[in-house]
Amino acid sequence: MNESQKTPLLEIRGLTVRFGGLLAINELDLHIAEGEIFALVGPNGAGKTTVLNCINALIKPAAGSIQFAGQELLKQPAYKRAALGIGRTFQQLQLFTSMSVLDNLLTAQHAHLRSGLLMGLLPFGPGKREDARARERARETLALLGLAQYADRPAGSLPFGAQKLIGVARALVLRPRLVLLDEPAAGVPPQEVDELAASLRNWRAELGTTLLLIEHNMHIVQAVADRVCVLDYGSKLAEGEPKAVLSNPAVLEAYLGREASKQVAQAAIEVSQGVSHAES
Amino acid sequence: MASEQTREGELAALDSAGSETQRKTHVNLGQRLYAWRAGLAMLAGLFILGLIPTIYDQIFGFSSGFQLHNLSMIGILIIAALAQNILTGYAAQPSLGNAAFFGVSAYLLTWLTTDLNQPYWVGILLAVLASALLGVIVGGPALRVSGTYLAIATLGLVTIAGALLNLWDTTAGRQDYQLNNLPAFLGDDHALYYFVFIIVVILIFLVYHLLHARVGRAWIAIRDNETAAEAFGINLASYKLQAFVVSAVLTGLAGALYATWAQTASSSMSSLDQTIAFLAMIVVGGLGSITGSVLGAIFVGFIPILLGQLPSPLAVGSFQIQVSILNTGIYGLLLLLALIFFPTGLSSLIGRGGNLLRRVGKRGGTQ
Numbered sequence: 001m002n003e004s005q006k007t008p009l010l011e012i013r014g015l016t017v018r019f020g021g022l023l024a025i026n027e028l029d030l031h032i033a034e035g036e037i038f039a040l041v042g043p044n045g046a047g048k049t050t051v052l053n054c055i056n057a058l059i060k061p062a063a064g065s066i067q068f069a070g071q072e073l074l075k076q077p078a079y080k081r082a083a084l085g086i087g088r089t090f091q092q093l094q095l096f097t098s099m100s101v102l103d104n105l106l107t108a109q110h111a112h113l114r115s116g117l118l119m120g121l122l123p124f125g126p127g128k129r130e131d132a133r134a135r136e137r138a139r140e141t142l143a144l145l146g147l148a149q150y151a152d153r154p155a156g157s158l159p160f161g162a163q164k165l166i167g168v169a170r171a172l173v174l175r176p177r178l179v180l181l182d183e184p185a186a187g188v189p190p191q192e193v194d195e196l197a198a199s200l201r202n203w204r205a206e207l208g209t210t211l212l213l214i215e216h217n218m219h220i221v222q223a224v225a226d227r228v229c230v231l232d233y234g235s236k237l238a239e240g241e242p243k244a245v246l247s248n249p250a251v252l253e254a255y256l257g258r259e260a261s262k263q264v265a266q267a268a269i270e271v272s273q274g275v276s277h278a279e280s
Numbered sequence: 281m282a283s284e285q286t287r288e289g290e291l292a293a294l295d296s297a298g299s300e301t302q303r304k305t306h307v308n309l310g311q312r313l314y315a316w317r318a319g320l321a322m323l324a325g326l327f328i329l330g331l332i333p334t335i336y337d338q339i340f341g342f343s344s345g346f347q348l349h350n351l352s353m354i355g356i357l358i359i360a361a362l363a364q365n366i367l368t369g370y371a372a373q374p375s376l377g378n379a380a381f382f383g384v385s386a387y388l389l390t391w392l393t394t395d396l397n398q399p400y401w402v403g404i405l406l407a408v409l410a411s412a413l414l415g416v417i418v419g420g421p422a423l424r425v426s427g428t429y430l431a432i433a434t435l436g437l438v439t440i441a442g443a444l445l446n447l448w449d450t451t452a453g454r455q456d457y458q459l460n461n462l463p464a465f466l467g468d469d470h471a472l473y474y475f476v477f478i479i480v481v482i483l484i485f486l487v488y489h490l491l492h493a494r495v496g497r498a499w500i501a502i503r504d505n506e507t508a509a510e511a512f513g514i515n516l517a518s519y520k521l522q523a524f525v526v527s528a529v530l531t532g533l534a535g536a537l538y539a540t541w542a543q544t545a546s547s548s549m550s551s552l553d554q555t556i557a558f559l560a561m562i563v564v565g566g567l568g569s570i571t572g573s574v575l576g577a578i579f580v581g582f583i584p585i586l587l588g589q590l591p592s593p594l595a596v597g598s599f600q601i602q603v604s605i606l607n608t609g610i611y612g613l614l615l616l617l618a619l620i621f622f623p624t625g626l627s628s629l630i631g632r633g634g635n636l637l638r639r640v641g642k643r644g645g646t647q
Contacts, residue, residue: 056511082513090511096504098568099497107497111513117522120493121486127493170512 008067009034009210010055010178015064017050017234024050025061025234034177037204037211039221039242042231043255048214049091051231052180055212056088057081069177083111087171087179091186091214093163097156101147101166104155105138106131108170141173144206145199160187172203179203181213185220197223218246230254314637329477333470348469349541354581355476356537361561361573361580362487363530368559369567370491371523372503374427376555377418377434378531380441381411383550385535387445390545393461400463404536411532412525419524423517435555442550449547457545466540476537483530488570490526499523503568553608560611564618566625575626583610 008031017025025047032038040048053059055066057078066073068084076084087108096104113134115127122128142148145165150158155166164187171179184200185193197220203209215221221228221242228245230237232254238245245251313320336348360382367373385407392403422433449457465471490496498519501509510516539545548554557580565576584607593600618625 058507058511077515078510079513079515082511088511090508094505094508094511096501096508098504099500103497103500107501107509107514108512110494110498110501113494115494117490117495117526120490120495123485123489131493 007034008032009036009069010212011065011067012051013065013067015051015054015061015066017047017054017059017061023234025054028064028231028234028236030229030236032178032210032212034210035204035208036226037200037213037224039225039228040212040214040231041216041218041221041228041246042237046231047234048231049182050234052088052182052212052214055081055086055180079111082174082176085174085177087174087176087209089167089171089179089181089184091182093167095155095163095167095170097154099155100152101142101155101158101169102135102138102151104166104170105141105173106134108173109134109137112174138173141169145169145172161189161192164188172207172209175207176209178210178212181211181215183214183216185215185217193217193220194223196220200224222246326481329481333473348473350581350585352469352473352476353538353541354578355473355480356534356541357557357561357577357581358480358574359483359530359537360534360558361565361577362483362570363527363534364558365562365565365567365569365573366487366491366499366530367523367527369562369569369572370496370503371499371520373423373520373523374431375422375434375524375527376431376559377422377437378527378558379438379552379554380418380434380550381414381528381531382535382538382554382558383445383545383547384414384441385411385532386539386545386549387448387457389536389539390457390459394457394459397461400461400466400540404533404540407536408529408532411528411535414532415525415528416521419521419528423520423524435552438550438552438555442547445545445547445550459539459543459545462540462543472541476541479533479537484570484574487530491570495519495522500568553611556608556611556615560615560618562625564614564622564625566627569625569627571630572625572627575630579626580611580614583607 010030010032012028012030015025015028015030016023028047028051030038030051040051042048050059054061055068055073057073057076061074064074068081068086071084073081073084096107099107113130115130119125119127139148139151142151145168147162147165147169150162150166155163158166164184168181168184171181181200185196188196200211200213200220201224204211213225225242227240228242229239230245230248230251237254238248238251332351333348360378364378367375367378388407388410389400389403392398392406393400398406418434418437422430422437425433466475491499498509498514501512501514502516502519506516535549538549561576561580562573563576564579565574566572584604587603587606587610590603593602595601622628
């Protein structure tokens with residue numbers, strides 16, 4: 001695969017973020033091609049979520065540029081970026097807990113709906129028609145993820161696993177070109193991880209969505225990612241195809257320390273072989 | 281009519297069938313009534329609202345201490361409670377500034393009609409428009425701060441507005457600011473009652489739809505999770521300001537109606553006491569609930585009426601208590617008790633009642 005040679009959908013250049021005196025991200029360059037599944041990995045505190053937050057404008061970087069589909073994102077205010085086609089899930093879910101699941105997905109379509117104050121006062125008219133279409137899209141997305149039975153339940157009352165998937169549904173409902181997934185496998189029971197990996201590939205296939213995911217679960221990363229970038233202390237440690245990158249001694253060292261990395265290197269290679277067997 | 285006939289036809293056809301079918305019909309009817317509960321409750325409510333003046337005439341006559349006039353005041357409070365609840369219960373902005381709009385709007389209406397001899401309707405329209413404008417002017421800077429800071433800043437606004445209105449009264453050398461030039465029919469308690477409650481019903485209808493539309497969802501999203509709201513394209517500053525302006529417009533209308541009701545404007549309308557009354561309504565009634573706004577306004581509105589039944593000054597032992605000053609104390613106490621024992625407000629009681637009904641209904645259905 002030569003994704004890196006296609007015109008990139010997301011192009012991050014020289015991204016630098018400082019929190020006070022701490023250099024959280026240092027001159028980071030990333031290129032993600034349309035239709036690619038790109039994984040961002042690294043030890044805790046490496047700055048992975050910070051990268052996503054910069055794309056979402058939850059954090060303002062000190063320097064750098066983020067081009068999305070040829071547009072400079074950093075010049076756009078936060079609320080305009082969803083409309084460009086960027087969906088997002090959060091590590092801490094961040095659902096609208098008091099709303100029903102369906103209303104969560106309606107709210108997520110805010111950027112694509114038009115009705116304002118005056119239209120909203122009316123019990124009929126374009127506002128209601130547009131809402132009906134949005135509701136239809138929401139139900140389709142819930143059905144796609146097998147969540148249809150939860151539609152009318154308050155989002156905050158559901159079990160964690162379901163809430164996690166609703167976060168994904170909320171990110172996908174607008175059919176964004178790019179979805180940012182912050183640790184989709186965290187808290188997912190081990191026996192369901194394979195299922196999640198299959199779903200990630202399905203979404204890409206069915207919706208043509210580009211995925212940028214942060215993940216600690218290397219099994220998922222190896223199974224789904226086209227390319228991986230390893231961050232450590234805000235800098236890029238390695239980038240490339242998962243198997244090569246994850247057996248890179250520098251990467252193992254960053255994760256595990258020098259001694260343990262030697263012992264695990266062998267095991268990691270075995271795991272990757274196991275995955276490739278499972279795939280073929 | 282047509283649908284009713286077909287329904288009766290269905291029922292007749294089912295009646296002629298066996299007893300098993302009959303029981304099914306019973307369940308279907310119950311289920312249908314349940315499905316229409318909102319509509320039925322609304323119709324019943326409207327019916328009762330319409331009948332209240334007649335009942336009042338039958339029971340109390342015109343000499344009673346219980347006055348229809350006071351019910352109109354509760355209607356006005358419902359509008360103010362809706363306004364505060366949109367801003368605080370839905371959009372989660374703890375603004376205490378609504379009393380300022382309440383007072384300023386009342387003075388504007390009185391000034392326009394009494395001093396400038398404008399027609400009442402022009403006065404009320406301009407008072408509401410001015411509230412919207414003031415909402416934009418004040419809301420813009422106020423909403424840059426959040427939480428406690430917003431509460432304190434807006435409370436300052438109330439105090440300043442109250443002081444300025446008081447100063448105006450003093451420099452103009454008047455004891456009370458009489459509202460003249462009212463349309464004749466508003467002098468009649470029955471007409472005033474219908475006038476106020478028609479407005480209340482229309483506003484509840486409009487607000488209900490607004491809260492279930494894109495704008496209302498954006499407000500609730502801001503309340504539930506600002507981070508996610510912003511990531512999904514909600515312009516926080518714009519929607520907070522919209523909530524502020526809608527709230528100012530409704531409060532301004534309530535203030536103008538209150539001046540109409542009292543036929544006078546007073547600087548105490550923009551005061552800490554008024555702010556506490558508004559807060560007590562939504563906290564006691566239920567934050568983020570239209571039903572809660574209505575119940576809270578009724579509850580809080582009845583307290584001065586009930587206290588008005590007491591002789592004033594009230595003698596407790598050797599103390600003489602001015603009954604009117606008890607109001608705010610009781611509101612404060614209610615606020616405290618509600619926050620401790622009833623953080624979800626009176627409206628949650630109705631929700632619990634509904635759950636009970638549903639459970640009973642389900643049990644009936646599975647038999």
